[in-house]
Amino acid sequence: MVKLGEKIRTLRKQRGLSQEVLAEHLGVSFQAISKWENGSTMPDVMLIPAIASFFGVSTDELFDFNLYETEKKVEAIVDAYSEAWGKGDVCRNPEECERILRAGLKQYPGNEVLLNCLIGTIPIPERAEEVIEIGKQLAASTRFDEIRIDAYRIMAEAYKSLGEDAMCREAVGKIPEIYFSALSVKAELLDGEERFEAANKEKCLCLEHLLRMLSILADHYAAEGEREKARIQLDIAHRVIAAFENDFPTRYTRSPYDPAQIEEISRRIDVMTPDEG
Structure with a gap:
């Protein structure tokens, strides 16, 4: 598997971009980009979707994962998560669900399906700010409409729990009105x-x-x-x-x-x- 830093450098150079331009887009310093590319540090896991989105690739492509194998393994992780969740709308074992998803994200950093499950597992209002941060990353970077819409829904719930009604209304306003499924x-x-x-x-x-x-x-x-x-x-x-x-x-x-x-x-x-x- 190609190292992440090497992949970022290759994609950046293919587009003729400087480290400064990439850094400005991602909201980090150009020194951070340099450290990623030379392998001395890794990007924060929450930045992975944004990096993939910027270059127009999936997170799996960013890591050079085999897409079919990744899909099957992520599906198995989600199955284990669903089993730990149990039946109904309320998770019976949130700590175990989060452990399963975090372990999966270590294998597949920035995977949109796992991140989407994660923000539905993190308790609100106790960790609403964390939910909002992940939701923003997903909404901005995902290629899948259903994940983007669900991210806005969960973000709206988190904003509401914090008493931020204007932000809640803004998030809700980004959810399309659909009269069929x-x-x-x-x-x-x-x-x-x-x-x-x-x-x-x-x-x-x-x-x-x-x-x-x-x-x-x-x-x-x-x-x-x-x-x-x-x-x-x-x-x-x-x-x-x-x-x-x-x-x-x-x-x-x-x-x-x-x-x-x-x-x-x-x-x-x-x-x-x-x-x-």
Whole structure:
């Protein structure tokens, strides 16, 4: 494998750039560039995506990794990370998840997929500044729209946790409004197993999204003192979940019916229901 410093020097000279020009773009000193190129130091791992983006190459190409082998190994790292995460939206073992991803990033510095997983694992608000820094690097350098959009989403959450509403709004404003997903299009247009898989996954995602929006509306009405409207939103959510009681898991999804959700919503409805007498 070609050393990183040698690769940076080769790419820089191919473009006829001075160390000073590259340094100015990356926000470092030209002495830092010189040290990278002669192998005495390495760039900070957070700079790797920006360096790759500047030269128009992937991070894997920057390190001269075999792209197919890298993809497979990164996929295995993500599988281990997903296993440590567990089911649901809340990570059951964040320390182990972060350890797996950090180890992967030592093998594949600046890998966009691993960095995207990492910013979704780092706790907010405890380490919101770190999340924002990684998110900025990803948003500026990634070639993948889905990673850029997810970076803005997580950055917005981090800014919100810090009380930086203007920055939160700015990050949210960079997320495009899309009224369809790849899953919904696959379910509509493909056939057989691909259609079946997409429809099952989209069904579960739509259910999760609907329940989340009903909960947000209930919170809003409750904060405005409109308890009856809040109760109605929760009642709708309760009936939506109950409608899935006889649904079943598939080879692609678990059963969408969750008794724990029913109990939690029932508890919230009781709080919103005025006492009789």
